[in-house]
Amino acid sequence: MSDHYIVISADTHAGLPSEGYREYLEARYHQAFDDFLADRQARRDELLEMNYEYITGWETENAEGLRGGFDPEQRDKELDADGVVAEVIFPDADAITGMAGPPFGAGLSAGEITDPDLAFAGAAAHNRFLVELCGHHPERRGGVGLVPITHDIERSVREIEWLAEQPGIRGVMVPTMWREHLPYNHPDYDPVWAACQAAHLPVHTHSGEAPQEEYNGNIGIYLAEAAWWPARPAWHLLFSGVFERFPELKFVVTESGAYWAADFMWKWDQYMGGGHTTKKMAALLEGKISRLPSEYFGSNIFIGASTMSKEELRRRYIIGCDVMMWGTDYPHPEGTWPHTVSRLRADFGALPVDDTADLLGLTAARCYGFDLEALRPLAERVGPTPEDLGQDPALRSDPEEVRRARWWKEDYGLGG
């Protein structure tokens, strides 16, 4: 056994400089695309005016590495240097001024698009680019295709079926918010879940979208709610019985933290028998779920926790090392690139190696079907070792500590 960790970043981003999407876009949308580009440029100019030094500083210092946002060879260099062997790729490479996102905003804020044709056209353009990118070294890519399911179920199913056949595509992303469309608990979406299950493509939401129109420009409100909206589909799917009808379906919440899962599992499990006031609820949930809600985590629900906080690492046995997945957020400035190994050293130094292996890659490999044997030679070359992270290489997790972590099960006499 090698002692190099197989680090799979469960959260990276890729995208062409906006104009570059033109050749991937059907010609009849080029006029609308011109308008979109003008809007984006105006927004960038505004942001530059507010924050010129920070933006140009980041872009100049990292010019070469940022090219990896769309150039697969540069991308591999960046991943290698960062100790990362594989990645799960979301859209919108430019998190600062939004200049490397799919046409019409079809990426992280897809739910805001009101015209279904633009939503699908923008998604398809990005998907074509993504398939090309993932065609280079598909064993280390996990492209997440864009599917605006709120707009059209049948068209979505066709896009999913096409994505399923492309090398290196390992997931689909749906709009974070359904807005005025059908909520994700509605059975009309079943063909979408069926297609994703059949294709072994986990369904994702990713932070970014929120009801900004309600915030009146108050950024603190956005911050306070930013994790809730992307997580919301998890319980809409769970409690409407989607994971009963599609037991192999996986739903992943990405870059929205993981801390909240600890309390959610406790509260949700409690409905199933936590005292006289909630026992009556268990009957009402019958037929919707067959296991404790917490037991769907790690089989149907996963968390792309990106650059986990220390507190989330402390809660790892509650949330589950089989649930949380590390991500570098490359090439976003709020991520760990290009200093991932030193950040891992700071945050994972005291952790057991088996937990670390799960959190950094093995859980992602299981969730996304990465071929560990194919990745191992690369890990030998670029992956950090326990020593690189300042860890005690002999330290292993204590099974009793793991078993007791979900404390409420014993308190409420739930499960085994």
Place this chain on the structure above:
Amino acid sequence: MSDHYIVISADTHAGLPSEGYREYLEARYHQAFDDFLADRQARRDELLEMNYEYITGWETENAEGLRGGFDPEQRDKELDADGVVAEVIFPDADAITGMAGPPFGAGLSAGEITDPDLAFAGAAAHNRFLVELCGHHPERRGGVGLVPITHDIERSVREIEWLAEQPGIRGVMVPTMWREHLPYNHPDYDPVWAACQAAHLPVHTHSGEAPQEEYNGNIGIYLAEAAWWPARPAWHLLFSGVFERFPELKFVVTESGAYWAADFMWKWDQYMGGGHTTKKMAALLEGKISRLPSEYFGSNIFIGASTMSKEELRRRYIIGCDVMMWGTDYPHPEGTWPHTVSRLRADFGALPVDDTADLLGLTAARCYGFDLEALRPLAERVGPTPEDLGQDPALRSDPEEVRRARWWKEDYGLGG
């Protein structure tokens, strides 16, 4: 010093059997009221069909005590027997079949009303009844008047000013959800906050309402979100600077749990300086808040935590004994009535007496302005002692443990 706890229930309910509201309602709404009553009766009949034994069992066994929902003398007997000296009174006494709620649903689901006239008429009818109820022993009552602020700001201000003059009225409740109206972060609501501040009336939301129209009948989804919607105004007020403009304003979230406050405080404080990715946020929040978000808890934000869970009691120093307030939820079946003292014995037995005194009454007294000296003689007669709760009467909280509870402040070098 007496050793009897002054127990103030921060969550009780009162309401007339629905038909009884007629005499409190302006005559021009009587026709609409007939329709409303017919709807309610039909809903009750439906529920009875589903759950006859449970409903009639509860109503028969507790017939006398349930009369305290509207009869002040019976009510005092029930409070006395339950060890409670004062109470904060919300609408909707019948939590099972909804037959003791304000006209037109103007109580816990007021946000669902679409006609402003019906919203105000229903609220006014309940407020008249409530003022009568609170007129008996106003020193032990904290009536929470209903004000549907989403519909009309000026009319709301007039209702608040009227409520402010009524003995025993100690708060106002606003719709939990603003729906298609202005979000509570909007400065147009300032006259409402100004009136509440001037009248020393804390503003409340209470669990009950949620976007049920999105749930397609999946009760688990309601349970998973039930606490979030009532809590939501807290951060909309905080991060839009309402507590800067109205520093004496109090906002209370009632019967929506308290557990969530622990993570919210951590995450919100983090925006103010928790690392390189969020430091840039602090600048954007400037002018909106002048203290750490957690520091608004206990001064501007309070939690009517009702029948606290053991886990919430374990987190009491993070959430704050100066923030959380016990409530019996009388006369709802999910509350502790008529067995409050035995429940307190089970859950508070190991707690220090100073924490217990805060959680059971002193924090509520401070939040609502109850006169402790006026209540003390009654507490001598009916209030439980530490011995009644199985406590060690000499046990006091450890100030160092309290200071360290909000662990993130030290981790992030925040505050003192």
